[in-house]
Each structure stands twice: as structure tokens, then as C-alpha cells.
Amino acid sequence: MVSRIVRPMIAAGLVGVLAVGCGGVGGGGGGDAVTLSMMGFGTGDEIAKTRFDEANRSIAPSAAAAGEGSFDAQQFLAAVASGAPPDLVYMERRLLGTYAAKKALVPLGDCVAREGIDLGQFRPAAIAEATLNGELYGLPEFYNNRMLLINDAVLREAGLDPAAFATTDWDALAEAAERLSVTDAGALRRIGFDPKIPEFLPMWARANGAELVSVDGRTARLDDPKVAEALEFTVRLIRAQGGWAAFKSFRDTFDFFGARNQFAQGQLGAFVMEDFYLNVLAEHSPQATVTVAPFRGRDGAPVDWITGNAWAIPAGSPHAEQACRWIKTMTDSPTWIAAARERARVRAEAGKPYAGTFTGNVRADEVIFRDVVQPSPAVRTVLETQPSGFALPAMAAGEEFKAAWQEAVNRVLDGRQSPAEALAEAQRQAQAALDEANRGS
Amino acid sequence: MARRETWAAYGFLSPWIIGFAVFMAGPMVASLVLSFTDYDVLTDTRFVGADNYRAMLADSRVRTSLANTLIYTALHVPLTMVVSLALAMLLIRAGRRSAGFYRTVFYLPTVTPKVAVGVLFLLLFNGQDGLINRVLALAGVDGPDWTVDPAWIKPGLVLIGAWSLGSTVIIYLAALQNVPRDLHEAAAMDGASAWARFRAVTVPSISGALFFTLIINTIGGLQTFDEVYTAFYGSANQQTYGSDAALFYVVYLFQQAFRFLHVGYASALAWLLFLIIVAITLVQVRLSRRFVYYESE
Numbered sequence: 001m002v003s004r005i006v007r008p009m010i011a012a013g014l015v016g017v018l019a020v021g022c023g024g025v026g027g028g029g030g031g032d033a034v035t036l037s038m039m040g041f042g043t044g045d046e047i048a049k050t051r052f053d054e055a056n057r058s059i060a061p062s063a064a065a066a067g068e069g070s071f072d073a074q075q076f077l078a079a080v081a082s083g084a085p086p087d088l089v090y091m092e093r094r095l096l097g098t099y100a101a102k103k104a105l106v107p108l109g110d111c112v113a114r115e116g117i118d119l120g121q122f123r124p125a126a127i128a129e130a131t132l133n134g135e136l137y138g139l140p141e142f143y144n145n146r147m148l149l150i151n152d153a154v155l156r157e158a159g160l161d162p163a164a165f166a167t168t169d170w171d172a173l174a175e176a177a178e179r180l181s182v183t184d185a186g187a188l189r190r191i192g193f194d195p196k197i198p199e200f201l202p203m204w205a206r207a208n209g210a211e212l213v214s215v216d217g218r219t220a221r222l223d224d225p226k227v228a229e230a231l232e233f234t235v236r237l238i239r240a241q242g243g244w245a246a247f248k249s250f251r252d253t254f255d256f257f258g259a260r261n262q263f264a265q266g267q268l269g270a271f272v273m274e275d276f277y278l279n280v281l282a283e284h285s286p287q288a289t290v291t292v293a294p295f296r297g298r299d300g301a302p303v304d305w306i307t308g309n310a311w312a313i314p315a316g317s318p319h320a321e322q323a324c325r326w327i328k329t330m331t332d333s334p335t336w337i338a339a340a341r342e343r344a345r346v347r348a349e350a351g352k353p354y355a356g357t358f359t360g361n362v363r364a365d366e367v368i369f370r371d372v373v374q375p376s377p378a379v380r381t382v383l384e385t386q387p388s389g390f391a392l393p394a395m396a397a398g399e400e401f402k403a404a405w406q407e408a409v410n411r412v413l414d415g416r417q418s419p420a421e422a423l424a425e426a427q428r429q430a431q432a433a434l435d436e437a438n439r440g441s
Numbered sequence: 442m443a444r445r446e447t448w449a450a451y452g453f454l455s456p457w458i459i460g461f462a463v464f465m466a467g468p469m470v471a472s473l474v475l476s477f478t479d480y481d482v483l484t485d486t487r488f489v490g491a492d493n494y495r496a497m498l499a500d501s502r503v504r505t506s507l508a509n510t511l512i513y514t515a516l517h518v519p520l521t522m523v524v525s526l527a528l529a530m531l532l533i534r535a536g537r538r539s540a541g542f543y544r545t546v547f548y549l550p551t552v553t554p555k556v557a558v559g560v561l562f563l564l565l566f567n568g569q570d571g572l573i574n575r576v577l578a579l580a581g582v583d584g585p586d587w588t589v590d591p592a593w594i595k596p597g598l599v600l601i602g603a604w605s606l607g608s609t610v611i612i613y614l615a616a617l618q619n620v621p622r623d624l625h626e627a628a629a630m631d632g633a634s635a636w637a638r639f640r641a642v643t644v645p646s647i648s649g650a651l652f653f654t655l656i657i658n659t660i661g662g663l664q665t666f667d668e669v670y671t672a673f674y675g676s677a678n679q680q681t682y683g684s685d686a687a688l689f690y691v692v693y694l695f696q697q698a699f700r701f702l703h704v705g706y707a708s709a710l711a712w713l714l715f716l717i718i719v720a721i722t723l724v725q726v727r728l729s730r731r732f733v734y735y736e737s738e
């Protein structure tokens with residue numbers, strides 16, 4: 001049994017060492033050409049490839065070697081533990097706090113000053129997500145917004161106006177969800193409205209005037225009665241549409257990324273979703289008419305929870321200076337604009353639409369959506385909503401905090417606990433994890 | 442001469458000895474030491490005595506995951522053994538040519554990666570659109586939501602676990618081929634029914650194989666990870682919806698080590714499972730003295 005733990009660690013260690021070795025960490029400092037190693041990033045599309053090439057040009061004759069796949073905690077831990085960390089790491093911004101608290105990442109203050117990086121070009125919410133205890137640990141990349149996506153055909157069929165569909169009035173929303181939901185011979189055939197819990201609980205809590213955690217990321221607020229009220233409402237929505245088991249089983253049958261997706265098939269009335277899904281719908285079911293609207297709180301204000309990835313430099317990075325310049329270029333506005341132009345060109349050649357790329361860089365977005373793509377009404381709505389974006393703050397125990405509230409929601413969905421009980425338990429777990437992780441800092 | 446032969450024997454054994462020391466014994470000792478520390482790979486290791494073991498006692502998710510794993514094993518092992526034995530009994534009656542074909546068919550799922558089995562579980566057992574419920578519907582049965590309903594997740598996993606019983610079938614087949622034919626003939630001449638011959642001749646004759654598969658499948662059941670992790674925790678999306686009913690012990694251990702970076706605590710969890718496996722195996726070995734028949738005895 002023990003081997004199940006240690007063997008993967010050793011194997012991961014070997015993989016990490018080999019990965020770094022293959023990265024060709026040679027040369028040393030000074031003016032020698034070196035090859036930067038990285039983890040968590042692959043040049044899968046033209047947005048990635050164009051920026052990667054630009055970033056490499058910025059450190060020529062040195063260059064970075066692209067990795068593959070997404071960030072793998074095992075691989076990263078093994079590399080750091082073996083004393084051979086990569087020069088660069090690309091991970092979700094929400095993970096930065098955990099690694100930063102353990103001093104596995106270097107604060108970017110010196111890097112920003114040395115390279116003259118203009119932090120004003122980045123969206124404040126993205127910077128906040130990458131900042132722990134006042135120190136910036138990552139340069140933000142994408143800016144994933146969460147919007148309300150409404151299936152026009154389904155709403156019209158039910159006699160509802162897509163433009164009037166909103167999340168402001170919860171009683172009206174519950175009524176609309178039930179009206180849109182379709183059950184046939186006991187089986188769910190259409191979800192009227194999917195609140196997307198557990199994952200979007202932070203939005204529902206904020207919509208009800210609550211936050212899951214304090215601004216400094218140190219105090220959990222999961223037991224706020226307003227969070228419980230938000231959870232109770234969203235669970236009630238699901239129970240009114242067949243109950244969790246039927247609801248989830250039916251949702252799992254969706255051809256989410258295909259031409260027979262839930263919008264094309266009329267299997268869903270409306271849901272809250274990341275903006276990337278607009279590209280999926282544009283690509284696979286352009287015939288489906290979709291209204292995009294901000295997800296609004298009960299006070300009517302837009303609630304746009306944003307997330308994304310960031311570039312960070314691990315502690316002990318052998319070539320931290322080149323790494324700094326590389327990530328500066330990678331996230332700079334001219335680089336994003338060049339990448340967007342290349343994407344537009346490739347898509348046009350293929351006769352496919354390009355809705356644009358939402359970045360964490362305000363200046364890049366201004367040019368992309370003015371000169372490179374003509375925003376559709378849906379994209380325009382996202383652009384107008386973006387300034388109200390909020391992020392969960394960086395936390396020293398981000399994963400444990402997330403697990404605590406998500407598991408609490410699952411216990412409620414399974415019918416094992418009431419919202420208040422589940423969130424009280426989650427509060428205890430989350431606060432204990434935060435206290436432990438923040439001990440001494 | 443004898444001395445030279447001894448060294449030669451050690452020489453031939455050395456790849457295994459080195460492999461065992463480096464990849465098994467060494468890490469086991471290391472994890473035992475780590476189980477008494479607060480270790481997260483990234484920061485300094487801190488000796489915490491028995492704190493990790495004390496924390497396990499208070500951790501409700503240890504109890505949940507352990508209960509899930511024990512329930513799964515208690516269902517999985519008998520089902521696997523009974524179905525495998527039934528299939529092996531059928532195989533031994535098949536003609537030589539068809540036996541080869543069926544042996545291959547039964548064994549094929551065993552070489553299917555467990556990760557694929559996890560994905561297959563989600564597809565086959567979907568409560569709305571899965572093949573299993575479609576077949577049940579043909580018989581007029583309204584199937585459950587196997588992949589979401591906490592009451593049905595473990596039974597579903599037990600059924601999909603039976604997917605890869607090929608190895609057990611092959612072991613039973615080999616054992617059945619060695620059952621003395623004259624004993625069956627003598628019993629038949631004495632008027633014993635087929636059931637009586639199975640109970641009094643076949644089962645004692647293959648009891649060694651039954652005991653071996655009992656131990657192997659029990660250990661395998663307690664260490665179940667790949668298919669459950671793939672189905673319920675493999676991606677960020679699945680992790681979000683991970684049901685407590687699918688929280689198996691090794692999955693929880695993995696989460697503690699590589700999601701929450703509590704490697705010291707995970708090492709203590711590993712040692713608890715190791716001790717549980719040793720205890721269950723010792724009980725099985727003790728009981729086997731009464732039920733297992735060895736020809737040499």
C-alpha cells in the first residue's frame with residue numbers, strides 16, 4: 001500500500017527531473033543562450049503558439065521549450081523537491097496562493113520593477129487573484145467571465161421573452177425554471193434553468209450580498225446566513241426540476257462540445273456559463289439563437305465571477321531573469337493583439353467565425369475588439385460586463401477552501417444535510433485549513 | 442563450489458533485490474518516517490509525533506472513505522469469485538476450440554485500462570441514457586441513477602468492477618482442470634448429484650485457488666483507485682461533483698497528498714490501510730486452515 005504513495009512520488013520525481021533535463025537547462029547565466037524549461041503549458045493553438053514565439057524572440061538567443069498538457073501538481077512537487085524546479089510554471093490563478101504561501105513561487109515585485117512591467121494594463125480582478133499578502137505572484141493571462149446564456153427558441157416556445165429573463169427576482173426565476181422544465185413519463189427531458197452549483201456558488205452568494213471569504217483570503221465566511229439562503233434557493237430550483245439525481249444524470253447526457261449540444265437540441269432553457277462557450281456554440285450550432293445577459297444579483301447589479309491562468313516563476317528557477325522577460329512578453333498587450341490577428345486569419349481561412357479572446361489585459365482587449373473582430377451583441381454584452389468582474393482572493397489553502405464549500409453543496413444536493421448544517425461544517429473545515437496554512441505568516 | 446553457486450544465485454536475484462529495496466522497502470520506510478511529520482514537499486519537514494494518527498481518528502472523511510472501501514470490497518470480492526467460478530465451470534465444458542475463444546473474450550476486459558473502465562462506467566450506467574438502464578427498461582424495470590444517487594454509486598461500481606474478472610476466471614480454469622476426474626466418476630457412481638459433487642469434490646479440490654483469489658481480490662478491492670478516481674475525481678469538473686459515496690480510501694489519500702499537499706498525513710493514511718490489509722489477510726490465512734485443502738497434506 002505504501003508503495004502506492006511513494007512509487008508515484010519517485011516516478012513523478014524522475015519524470016520531473018527528466019522533463020527539466022530535456023528542457024536543456026544549460027549555459028548558465030550571463031549572455032549565454034539557455035533553454036528555459038516550463039510546466040503546465042502547451043502550444044496547442046495559434047493564440048498560444050504566436051505568443052510563445054513572440055516571448056521566445058524577446059529572450060533570444062535563449063528560448064523556452066514548450067511543455068505539454070496542463071499543470072500537474074505531482075510533477076511540479078517532484079521537480080521542486082528534487083531541487084530541479086522548472087524556470088516557468090503556468091497554472092490556474094486560484095492555485096497561486098497555495099504555492100506562494102509555501103514559498104514555492106517567487107514574488108514578482110523585482111521582476112516587475114526590473115522589466116518595467118506596466119501592471120495597469122491588467123484587469124484589477126485578475127491581479128487580485130494572483131496577489132497574496134500584498135505580493136504579486138503571477139502575471140494574468142485569460143479572463144474567463146461567467147454570463148447568463150439563454151436559449152431563445154426554448155423560451156419563446158414556453159411563451160417567455162428571452163430579453164426579459166433575469167436572475168434578479170428569485171421568485172420569478174424559480175417560476176420560469178419550472179415553466180421551462182419538461183418531464184416526459186417521469187423522465188426529465190429539458191432543464192429549464194441550471195444554476196450550476198456547486199461550482200458557481202460564489203456567484204449566487206454574491207448575488208445575495210455575501211462573500212465566501214474575506215478580502216484578505218484569511219477568514220472563511222461560509223456560515224453567513226446569506227450564503228445558506230443562496231444555496232437553499234439554488235437547491236430548490238434543482239429539486240423543482242426533477243431532483244438532483246435525475247437532473248445531473250440528464251445533464252451528463254448532453255453533447256456539450258458537439259453539434260448536438262443542449263442548445264441545439266432544446267434540452268436546456270438557460271444556464272450560467274463561462275464565456276468560452278459562446279465560441280463552442282458559434283462553431284457547432286450557429287443556427288441556435290442565444291441571448292447573452294449578465295448574471296445579476298438581487299440588487300440588479302452584474303455579478304461576473306472571473307478566473308483564469310497565470311505565469312509564475314518557481315523559487316530556485318535557474319534562469320529567473322530570462323523567465324521574467326519571457327512572461328512579460330507573453331502577457332503584454334502587443335503579444336495578445338498579434339495572437340488575436342493570427343487567430344482571426346486562421347479562422348477566416350477556414351471559413352469559421354472568431355468571436356474574440358477575452359484576456360486579462362485591458363489594452364489588448366480594447367484593440368482586439370475594435371480592430372481585429374467585430375463584436376457580436378453577445379460579445380458586446382460580455383465586454384460591457386467585464387469591468388464588474390470579481391475574483392476570489394488568493395488563499396494559502398485555496399484547494400482545501402474550495403473542497404470544503406463544494407463538498408458542502410454536494411451533501412445538500414444528496415439530501416444528507418441542510419444548507420445551514422453543511423455550510424457550518426464547511427466553515428469549520430475551511431477556517432481550520434486557512435489557519436493552518438497561514439500559521440506564521 | 443557451493444559458495445560460488447550461492448553468489449551466482451544472489452547475482453541472478455539481484456535485479457529483484459535491488460528493485461525491491463529501491464522501489465518498495467525504501468519508500469515504505471520513508472513513508473513510515475514521513476507519517477510522523479508535517480511534510481508538504483515544499484517547506485521544511487516538522488516532526489509531529491503521532492499527531493497525524495490522532496488527526497485520522499477525528500477525520501470524518503477517513504471514516505467515510507474507509508466505510509465506502511470496505512463495503513465495496515465486501516460486495517466486490519464474493520461477486521467476482523462467484524461469477525468467475527461460474528464462467529470457469531462453463532468454460533471447462535466448452536470444446537477445445539471454442540474454449541480458447543471464450544478464454545480470450547473473458548480475459549480481454551482485464552487488459553482494458555482502468556481509466557477507460559471509469560469512463561465506461563459513466564457511459565453505461567448513466568441513469569437517463571445508459572445502456573444498463575435501457576436494458577432494464579426492456580424488462581420493465583425503471584433503473585436507478587447509478588452515477589449520481591449515493592445509494593447506487595457503490596453497487597454500480599461493484600458491477601463495473603466485475604468487468605475485469607478475467608484473471609480470476611483463468612486461475613479457476615487452471616484449478617478446475619486439475620480436479621481428479623476419478624473422484625467425480627466415483628462420486629457419480631455412488632449416486633451423488635451434480636450439486637453434491639460440486640460441493641464435495643470440486644470446491645475442496647480448488648480451495649487453494651479460491652483462497653488465493655480471495656486474498657488477491659480483497660487486497661485489490663481495498664486499494665481500488667483508478668476507475669473510481671477517473672469516474673468521480675479525474676477532472677476539475679468531476680472533482681466539483683465528487684460524491685461522498687464514491688470517496689474511496691486511496692482516493693482520499695491521493696487528495697490529501699497531491700491536492701492539499703499533506704504528504705505526511707497521507708503517509709499515515711497509507712500505513713493505516715497497510716495495517717488493515719495485513720490484519721484482514723491474517724484473518725483469512727487463519728480461517729483458510731479450516732477450509733483450504735492442499736494435496737500434499
